[in-house]
Amino acid sequence: MTHFAFHLDATDTETAARAGRWETPHGVVDTPAFMPVGTLATVKGLLPEQLKATGAQMVLSNTYHLALRPGSDIVKEMGGLHKFMDWEGPILTDSGGFQVFSLAGLRKLTDEKAVFRSHIDGSLLELSPEKAVKIQEDLGADCIMCLDECPPANDVPEKIKAAVDRTTLWAKRCRDAQVRDDQALFGIVQGGISEEMRTRSAEGLVPLGFPGYAVGGLSVGEAPVDMYRTLDFTVPHLPVEKPRYLMGVGRPEDILEAVYRGIDLFDCVLPTRNGRNAMAFTSDGPVRLRNAVHQRDERPLDPECDCTACTRYSRAYLRHLFIAKEMLGGILLSLHNIAFYQKLVRDLRNAVNSGTVAQFRANQLARWQAQS
Ligand SMILES: [Zn+2]
Numbered sequence: 001m002t003h004f005a006f007h008l009d010a011t012d013t014e015t016a017a018r019a020g021r022w023e024t025p026h027g028v029v030d031t032p033a034f035m036p037v038g039t040l041a042t043v044k045g046l047l048p049e050q051l052k053a054t055g056a057q058m059v060l061s062n063t064y065h066l067a068l069r070p071g072s073d074i075v076k077e078m079g080g081l082h083k084f085m086d087w088e089g090p091i092l093t094d095s096g097g098f099q100v101f102s103l104a105g106l107r108k109l110t111d112e113k114a115v116f117r118s119h120i121d122g123s124l125l126e127l128s129p130e131k132a133v134k135i136q137e138d139l140g141a142d143c144i145m146c147l148d149e150c151p152p153a154n155d156v157p158e159k160i161k162a163a164v165d166r167t168t169l170w171a172k173r174c175r176d177a178q179v180r181d182d183q184a185l186f187g188i189v190q191g192g193i194s195e196e197m198r199t200r201s202a203e204g205l206v207p208l209g210f211p212g213y214a215v216g217g218l219s220v221g222e223a224p225v226d227m228y229r230t231l232d233f234t235v236p237h238l239p240v241e242k243p244r245y246l247m248g249v250g251r252p253e254d255i256l257e258a259v260y261r262g263i264d265l266f267d268c269v270l271p272t273r274n275g276r277n278a279m280a281f282t283s284d285g286p287v288r289l290r291n292a293v294h295q296r297d298e299r300p301l302d303p304e305c306d307c308t309a310c311t312r313y314s315r316a317y318l319r320h321l322f323i324a325k326e327m328l329g330g331i332l333l334s335l336h337n338i339a340f341y342q343k344l345v346r347d348l349r350n351a352v353n354s355g356t357v358a359q360f361r362a363n364q365l366a367r368w369q370a371q372s
Contacts, residue, residue, distance in 0.1 A: 003182045012357045016262035019352035024090040024142040031264040034341045035060045041085040045331040048087045055342035058090040060267040064099035072138040080140030092143040095132045129173035146174040148188040153222045160192045168204035188216040193226045195233045202237035212243040219249040231261040271337030276330040278322040281340045285368045294319040307339035
């Protein structure tokens with residue numbers, strides 16, 4: 001694992017927040033970092049250079065979706081994911097497990113494997129820990145994930161415990177199945193919102209010596225306060241010297257709260273999904289561009305943002321694009337929202353480095369809440 005190194009530049013003295021540099025085979029990621037989601041090897045509507053201009057250093061792609069379409073064998077034949085999607089920077093792929101449990105028709109789950117039906121054509125497919133690693137090795141991302149079982153947040157304790165133990169068992173098998181040495185394989189801590197189960201999960205995974213750890217199974221319907229509390233008792237079990245990734249989270253305030261609690265890496269579909277639906281995140285809180293109030297609004301979307309949408313267009317024009325169902329609307333708002341998330345993590349890095357995280361968090365939350 002010589003291709004990777006994680007350096008902590010600063011750790012906040014009042015909070016658990018930290019700022020670091022993560023070296024990967026395809027470049028450095030400054031942490032805290034936000035990864036835009038390119039489900040099908042594309043961050044919808046955006047060219048790699050536009051993505052890069054927002055400050056994004058690393059993107060995420062989904063193993064389940066790519067394994068179904070076009071197939072990991074085709075991506076491999078085409079030179080791997082970086083070349084295929086023309087993204088030169090670091091890439092992370094998830095294991096496919098989350099979609100098997102949430103999107104596909106799960107048919108049978110055993111310690112050996114998950115058997116499920118494709119959501120595209122209904123065909124019967126299998127995913128085992130070994131297969132999840134093989135697919136991710138074919139795709140060729142810099143950071144790959146162990147196959148985990150992600151039960152619903154409100155599942156009964158026995159089911160949560162079984163999922164934790166299966167996740168640990170599968171993590172060992174993933175580690176043993178890994179052939180390539182230029183991909184960082186992360187273990188995923190599960191356990192719902194139970195301190196006992198999260199501790200059990202971390203204690204099972206940390207001795208396996210993964211180069212980084214993810215916290216999975218959050219932002220799946222639990223209250224934000226439960227997510228933050230879960231991070232409070234989970235993060236201290238993770239090694240200080242390794243990157244920590246909170247999967248699929250979240251809203252700007254969730255990122256703020258999670259960085260505060262010592263998380264380094266994030267991904268979420270919100271900036272792009274909301275962008276396509278005319279909802280923008282701004283320095284003063286969310287803006288819904290379909291609202292009639294913006295019909296003659298000459299102001300930029302966010303005067304503190306230097307993205308193309310904010311520096312070249314008025315709110316009135318952006319609203320018009322959505323009302324007229326023009327595709328540029330979704331493109332510009334996706335671009336802006338990603339730029340907004342990148343500025344947020346950049347500001348957080350600066351706040352850690354200057355020892356002002358608690359103050360930054362208080363000011364930011366007050367500002368967002370004042371508007372909503
Ligand atoms: Zn902008």
